[in-house]
Amino acid sequence: MKKNEKRVRMPSAASIVARSYPDRIIGIENTLPWHLRTDLQLFKQRTQGHAVIMGRKTFESIGKPLPKRTNIILSRTEPAFLKEFPTLKWARDPETALLLADIESIISGNMKFFVIGGDQIYRVFEKYINSIFVTDVFCGNINGDAKFELDFGQRDDDTKTEWIVRSEDDFPKTEFDQYPFRITQYVRRKPFHRYRVKEELMGREPDFAVLLERYEAKLEQDGTDQLDFFE
Numbered sequence: 572m573k574k575n576e577k578r579v580r581m582p583s584a585a586s587i588v589a590r591s592y593p594d595r596i597i598g599i600e601n602t603l604p605w606h607l608r609t610d611l612q613l614f615k616q617r618t619q620g621h622a623v624i625m626g627r628k629t630f631e632s633i634g635k636p637l638p639k640r641t642n643i644i645l646s647r648t649e650p651a652f653l654k655e656f657p658t659l660k661w662a663r664d665p666e667t668a669l670l671l672a673d674i675e676s677i678i679s680g681n682m683k684f685f686v687i688g689g690d691q692i693y694r695v696f697e698k699y700i701n702s703i704f705v706t707d708v709f710c711g712n713i714n715g716d717a718k719f720e721l722d723f724g725q726r727d728d729d730t731k732t733e734w735i736v737r738s739e740d741d742f743p744k745t746e747f748d749q750y751p752f753r754i755t756q757y758v759r760r761k762p763f764h765r766y767r768v769k770e771e772l773m774g775r776e777p778d779f780a781v782l783l784e785r786y787e788a789k790l791e792q793d794g795t796d797q798l799d800f801f802e
C-alpha cells in the first residue's frame with residue numbers, strides 16, 4: 572500500500588445452504604434432493620436485494636437469474652448463457668467475483684452479499700464467510716454427489732468454537748415441505764475482514780464516490796461489533 576492510500580473495509584460474505592442430516596449432502600445430478608417450499612421462501616427473503624455468487628453448475632440447475640438479486644456466476648470460460656441473460660455478471664476467478672460483489676453491494680447500500688453454492692463454490696469462499704444460515708434437512712440417508720462438509724464445532728464447548736450459534740428454528744414436515752428441517756444461523760467468532768484501497772474502486776459509476784461515502788458512513792455506525800453487523 573502506498574502512503575496516503577485509504578483502505579476501506581469491504582462488505583462481508585454471508586452464505587446460505589441446505590444439507591441432509593447427518594450426511595451433509597446438498598445435491599444430486601445437479602438438482603436439490605428435496606422439496607422444501609418454506610426453506611426456499613426464506614432463502615428468497617434473506618437474499619433478495621443482495622448480490623449472490625454462485626457456480627456455473629448451480630446457475631444451470633436453477634436455469635434463470637434469481638430475480639431482485641445481482642447474480643454473479645463463476646466459470647473459468649465465458650458461459651454461452653450470458654447472451655440469453657444479459658443481467659448476469661460473469662467472473663472468471665474468485666477475486667473477480669469478490670470485486671463484483673463488493674462494488675454491487677456498495678452501489679446498493681448493502682453491508683453483505685451471499686455465497687449460494689454449490690459444493691465447489693462453498694469450498695472456494697469458505698474462509699471469507701462470516702455468517703451462514705444452515706438448513707439441516709432430516710431426510711435420513713440419501714445419495715448425492717455434492718456436499719457441504721463444514722463443521723461448526725461442538726456446542727458443549729462453546730467458548731472454543733470458531734462459530735457462534737446466533738439462532739435456531741425448527742420446522743415440521745408439511746404438505747409443502749417434504750421433510751422436517753432446522754435452520755441454524757452461525758456467525759464467525761472472529762470475522763474475516765477484507766479491505767481495498769479506495770482508488771481501486773473509483774471511476775466506475777458516475778456517482779460511485781457518493782455511494783462509497785454513504786457506505787463508509789454505515790460502516791462507521793456499525794462500529795466493530797460484528798454480531799450487530801449481521802442483523
Ligand SMILES: NC(=O)c1ccc[n+]([C@@H]2O[C@H](COP(=O)([O-])OP(=O)(O)OC[C@H]3O[C@@H](n4cnc5c(N)ncnc54)[C@H](OP(=O)(O)O)[C@@H]3O)[C@@H](O)[C@H]2O)c1
Pocket residue numbers: 587588589590596597598599600601602603625626627628629630632645646647648662663664665687688689690691692693695717
Ligand atoms: N442444497 C443447497 O443449498 C445447494 C445450493 C447450491 C447448489 N446446490 C447443489 O450443488 C450442486 C452443484 O455444485 P457443484 O460443486 O457441482 O458445482 P458449482 O459449485 O455450482 O459450480 C462449479 C463450477 O464453478 C466454476 N468454478 C469453480 N471453481 C472456480 C474457480 N476457482 N474459478 C472459476 N470458476 C470456478 C466452474 O465452472 P466451469 O466448469 O464453467 O469453469 C465449476 O465447474 C448441484 O447439485 C446443486 O443443486 C445445493
